[in-house]
Structure formats: structure tokens, C-alpha cells
Amino acid sequence: MSVLVVGSMALDSVETPFGKRDDILGGSATYFSLSARFFARVSLVAVVGQDFPRKHIKLLENHDINIEGLKVETGKTFRWGGKYGYDLNVANTIYTHLNVFETFSPEIPSSYKDIKYVFLANIDPDLQQKVLSQMRNPKLVACDTMNYWIENKRKPLLDLIKSVDILFLNDGEARELTGELNLLKAISWIFKRGPKMVVIKKGEHGSIFATKDFTFCIPAFPIEDIYDPTGAGDTFAGGFLGCLNKYNKITEGTLRKAVAYGTIMASFAVESFGPERLLKLTNKEVESRYRDFQRLTRF
């Protein structure tokens, strides 16, 4: 049992009202993996440059993440610089240096091709499609995207989601993609384009998960000290897909659990800069916060 993630690995420089870090480990595949590993074996596909610190690669290995699909290419690693103001829901990108990511063309190792749970993190929809075409018979395909692809690669994105089971979006992206302000209407719009399930992430306001059969609304787990929201969405996706992979059963019950685990994994991610908190996290803390979360929302 394994979950495949194809996405970015990066060196991030992040500034929030609570501090600043330079060239720390980042990227969608990183956050996803460090979250999903609590529930399932993770197999990663990504690319880094020769400048990527060996210790980060070691660290993934030490956390039992399968890095057979990680390529080290000539050139520099993808770098992102971002700044958050007091509204931590809004990231202001200072720079994006694609570097080796610019020519990234994901190749799926043959040992990965039978993996049943697939997460296509936020990359060019053409590349997401290319990944999908290499998989033999996935059981559940989820994908994330962003405003850039919605604006510049709308047609490939709409083609891709025809074959995707679960679409992950934040609220702004859902509105932009569908032209619907109301999120329930945005979800109906998406259901007509392929996906059977939609996750709309609203940052500190929680998320809405919907299938054609039921809708599930969940608040965020409230945190007193949010240091850095970078990676929260991918961490959510990691908890979500990892949890489904663990149960290996797509039912209303496992889907609700998966959303709740995704939510609490994201709440850990934001408690420190980069993936620091995820790296120190224990299973016991995860389970304890899950129980707290049930109490926090029950009526």
C-alpha cells in the first residue's frame, strides 16, 4: 500500500509577522510526503538541483519516504520566496525561480506504476496529465492546482480533471475556475466536469468537502500561534490521501475521517516555519489532536 505524490521540492524563503527563514526545505511534494507518511508509505516523484542539501534527501529517507522517483538534475533547485502579512491566508510571492523545475518532465519509475492512490500536486496540468498516463490502474486520483494554471492553462486543466476523482482547490481558485461566487454552486459546476469529489480549502476557516451524495463542512483546528502557513494545503492533502490509503476503502465514513485528519495535519504544519513541526510530530500527538478536534466540533 502506497501513495504516489508528484510535485515540487523547493528551497523556500519565507517571511511572516513572526519571523523569517531563508532557503528552508519546501515544496508541495515535501509537505505532502511528511504528512501522508503518518498513515501510509509514500512514493515521491520530484526534481531538485545539485545545490539541494544532501541532508534534506537523507531526512526524507529517514522518514521512510520512497525517493526512487527523486531526480537530481544539473542546475539549481526550485526556489520560492514569499511574505505573509497579518492575514496569513494571503501569500505574497516575492520571487519564483523555477530553475531545474522549468524542464521537469516527470517520469514514473516502473515500481511506482501500480500505485493505487495518486496525488498530482500543483504543477502544469500538461505534466499532471503526463503522470496520469503512465499509471496503470489507479484507484483514486486527486489533483491540486492554482490560479496561474486556471488563467494560463484552462483547457489542459479542464481536460485533466475529466479523469480526476478529487479536485483540491482553495476558495478563491474555486471561484475563479467556475465563475461561481457561491461555493456550493462552484462545487456543482465542478461535478459536471469530471471529479466525483471536491475539497475546497478555506485556510483558517476550514474546508468544505463534497461528493454527489453528501457535503461535509469542517472548521480549521484553531491554533494560537501560527508561524507559517506555507504548505498547509499540501499537508492537508497528505493527511487526507494517506488516511484513505490506510483504510483502503472509499466510504462516507473514511472520507469524513480523511478530511478531519487532513485538517489536523495542516494545523500542525502552520505551527512552525517550514516542515519543522511535521518532522518532530509523533503519532500520539496526531491521535490526541484528532480526539480534541472531535470534541471541538461535536454537538
Place this chain on the structure above:
Amino acid sequence: MSVLVVGSMALDSVETPFGKRDDILGGSATYFSLSARFFARVSLVAVVGQDFPRKHIKLLENHDINIEGLKVETGKTFRWGGKYGYDLNVANTIYTHLNVFETFSPEIPSSYKDIKYVFLANIDPDLQQKVLSQMRNPKLVACDTMNYWIENKRKPLLDLIKSVDILFLNDGEARELTGELNLLKAISWIFKRGPKMVVIKKGEHGSIFATKDFTFCIPAFPIEDIYDPTGAGDTFAGGFLGCLNKYNKITEGTLRKAVAYGTIMASFAVESFGPERLLKLTNKEVESRYRDFQRLTRF
């Protein structure tokens, strides 16, 4: 068993992206009453002018609201004009004509003075204090306020909340009152100033309820067609206090239920202009949506 509300009755002119209405029945005491009446007998204190349509007064009576405390004064009724853009969380005030409300000095009929559940809707904190001083031995006092009083009557407001059990605020007001961006920290700040409970309303993003013993986070009940958010907060408060009054017991269980009922009452209020939907609402619809809401949030 009865709930007292002291607040405004108004004639509102409202424009939203979905339509426009002029001089419709509005005001905090109106919304509160039309919501709380599903759970408890409501006794209202408010003032209107001679221009206030008789039919509105009849309507309150027909809905079994005790209007002994409603005064009809010489002059015009309080009028509010507001406009909402696509972000229905933000009301833009076009005008506020206080009219008879300017000299409003609430007097509590003696038949009201033993009422145990008291809601001080958003009016001048000096007047809220004046109401409170007339009550004999209330069991639970809740109050609402707004940015205007936070900015212009901070001292009287802080004096007032020393004797208030539950403070209702929206997220922006909580941040403004406390100087804390994080809502959990804002709640801790408030606990040090008197209230034992806090409700932070986040509009379409639900609310956070906290006592010193537990925190409860709840999403909004999602609605496809929101026509007019005016009055949602007072409708929430009406469902909340009405429910507590019905159970006449302040426990963790009844408080959670009260927050959930407040939330669904607010979801009805926004489904039409003014209080139209609340006027047509049945107990059966309330109970049915409550069950839907449990399913919507359970994991």
C-alpha cells in the same frame, strides 16, 4: 420562561447583488425576536416612530412576541440603508437616520424585570448598562456591540462587560476590541474583562464559541442562495438565547446545542430579504435543518 431583548426596530433599505428592498422591517430586536420565538416567549423593548406601519406591530403580536415594552414616539422610525457587494460578509452603510432612536432611553416594564435571560442588542453601552441596572436578578446576560462603540465608547463598554456573561462579537470587532489578531488570544483577553463566555461570529465562515472550560468551532450552514445577510447576527443570538431559555440549563451540552441552533436560524434569515424567511419558517423546518447540520459536520 421568557427572554428579554432590548434593541432597535427599524425600516431598512437594503441592496445586494440579488435585489433591492426599500423600507422593510428591520432592526436587531426584530431579528432577535423572530428567531428566539421558536424556542421561548420573547419580551421586547424598543422604540419606533409614528410612521412605523401598524402591520409590523401586528405581525410581532401575531408571532406571540410580547410588545409591552415597545414605545411609539413622536417622530420618525430609525432608518438604515445598506449595500452589500459580492462579499456578503461586508455591509456598506449608506445612511443611518437615528430619528426617535437618538433619544431612546429604554425603560423596562415592571412585568419584565424578573426575566432571567437578557439580550442587550447592539446599542450604546450606556443604555445597555441602564437596562441591566433595571433587571432584578438575571440568570444570563448576553450583549452584542459594534465597531462604533468600540471606538467611541470603549470605557463604558468595558465597564458594561464586567457584568455580562456572554459577549457576542464578529471577528473584526473582536480584533479591534482586544488588539489581538488571533481569535483564541482575543477570547483570552475578553475572559480577563468579565464575560465567562464569548461568541465570535465569522459570517459565512461560522463561529467560535468559548467558555473557560471548552471551545467549540462550528461552520456556517452552507446556503446556495444568500439574498440578504442583514440581521444574521441577531438571528443567531435569538436562536442561541432562545434555546438556552428553553432548556433553562447552562451546561456544555445545552451551550453547544444553542450555538448550533443559532447557526441554523441565521442560515434561514439570509435566504430572503429582511425577515421574510423567518416569518414563514416552521418548527419542522428548523428541526429538519438541525438534523441536516449534524450530518453536515459529523465525523
